[in-house]
Amino acid sequence: MSKVLVTYFSASGVTKSIAQKIADDNGYDIFEIVPQEIYTPEDLDWTNKESRSTIEMNDRTFRPPIAESTDVSEYDTVVIGFPVWWYTAPTIINTFIESVDLSGKTIKAFCTSGGSGIDKCVDDLANAYPELDFAKGLRLTGRESAEKIKEWISE
Template sequence: MNLKDKKCLIAYFSRKGTNYVSRRIVDLPIGNTEVVAKMIQEVTGSDMLHIEAVKSYPKDYTETTEVAQDELRANVRPELTNHVENMDSYDVIFLGYPNWWGTMPMPVFTFLEEYNFSGKTIVPFCTHEGSGLGHSEKDIAKLCPEATVLKGLAIHGTSAASAKTNVSNWLDKMGIS
């Protein structure tokens, strides 16, 4: 699919702070998904939106995983801090997120339910520590049945900072770079 002449938005959820990387907890000044989102933006020149919940997640990694699991179980839709004013102007949405409990964090669900994606192309990308995209692509397709959901890119969080070649190759396959 050639997406080169399409207007694109990179919408991503990313969490900085203590994170699980290579079987240990480390403090990340920039979340892994944001690192990958910026790589996509470098190549595409797309607009960017950081999906953020009004109520911040705990700084502690373990506490965050517990909150995330509770939100998933309760099917919570956290309120978001910012919104896209002109979603109709975008043809392609690069949707980025870390894999939390086999899918997207719940603020990403809120984002997807906030807009009409009919006729748009959604291109998922995620960072993870071994679980890939999980069932997030199926969840996106279920939430946005009138959108085209392309095959996503899963980047191991440990290698997010060095994923530029993988990102470029992925974008090449879509006719973007």
Template sequence: MSTLVTFFSAEGTTKAVAEEFARKIGADCFEIIPEEPYTKMDINYLNPLSRCNKEQIGKKDVPVMGKVEDFDKYDVIYIGFPIWYAAAPRVVYTFCKDYNWEGKKVYAFATSGGSGIGKTAEKLGEYIKGAAVLDAKIVHNADEVANW
């Protein structure tokens, strides 16, 4: 069984959790990076005109740099991200659209300063059609992901 830990991190919190978790389980790791990097102003959710708010509300695609090599070889995929408006950031959905999820076990873990997981699994499910398993939860560290 081959495992991939993939993640998007706006400020480094999710990256730290994802990379430590991948090291602990010996999984491959892939960072989801938007073609146009986010600035501090872009992710200021308190500003209704900020980029992150426009993307979330408008359900916009956010182009991703690079692709996962040999995606088909992975049986289990963990997807990490911060919670934005009780959902994954749009760049995560764009990333998911580019792959065949048929039969894969997918575990979405989110870091959050206060929001719950909401309907993240249901929303993500639309983009990973055919996945055998889909579960999602809020985590604060790599151990919480490992103890899933």
């Protein structure tokens, strides 16, 4: 039986609630990717060219510091959840990926989004980290059944 860790970054709480549901429904361990400096609503204003998130996302090399990382060595599958920012994963996801050793692990990304899909997010991450094994991702709304989630993670 494969051991699964659910990791996630959540700016507004949506991704957090879905990640917690995945972990709780399936008995998986969970880890929150917390920025060293929490994002304020002003930081997340995508219509403001001077907002923190806009500045970060316009510089794909930027790595927002995270409060702490975690040891993923005992897991076979690492699930990474995030909201879609500017049609891709927030750069804090890169900070997390670069802080752990994901070689030899299956990585399953899920996103929360009002409209954007997951495929471009996963393609961008797979292109940035060609040595890692990114499996098919999933866009989640929070209304998916525990069975659907478990099936996606184990496929």
